[in-house]
Amino acid sequence: MPVVILEGQRIPLTPEQSATDVSIVNTLLPFYPDVANATISRKVVDAEEHIEIVKKVGTKGNSNLIKLLQTAPESINPALALSWKLKELEIQGQLTLETLVTISEEIEVAIAQGQQATKATARAIAMLANSPPIPSSHPIPNF
Structure with missing residues (x-):
């Protein structure tokens, strides 16, 4: 048989x-x-x-996601960058109401850009979470 x-x-x-x-x-x-x-x-x-x-190893349909991640620009969420700047001003004793008023437009822009970045990150995480697993082409040490 x-x-x-x-x-x-x-x-x-x-x-x-x-x-x-x-x-x-x-x-x-x-x-x-x-x-x-x-x-x-x-x-x-x-x-x-x-x-x-x-069985032949392949990407199983994840090639678009991988390409998107590889070509995505590296950036820091603008709201986080501004929060660090404000914290630095606070530590130096330079964070006053006058300072906040002068950079209020920068704060609004950072909030809007930060919300967009957060939504993009959430979409990327959702795509990763819903993607099927694929075998690695590189061995994972100690696994």
Whole structure:
């Protein structure tokens, strides 16, 4: 009886199910969707046919997200930058009502830009949270 070896599992198939690569894929596809793009190799070991299936690694549809993250400009939320500036003025004893009045327009702009940056960050986090996992192309140390 032919045996499929998939991710270390041995799955016995009938001769009809293992007759062709297409019949193997059709048999396993409902249970292992990644088998559709896998590499199939056959060999006989101890008078038993072994059919090895190796899945192909890919980005699984995350390539657009990855490109967006790689091309996104690095920036600091303007509201945070302004808050640090105000804290510095406070520490130096220079944060007065007059100072706040003179930079009130800068404060309004920073708040508006900060809200936009916060929304963009929330959208990016939502996209990441809803993306399917993909295998890393680099080993993760100590994992």
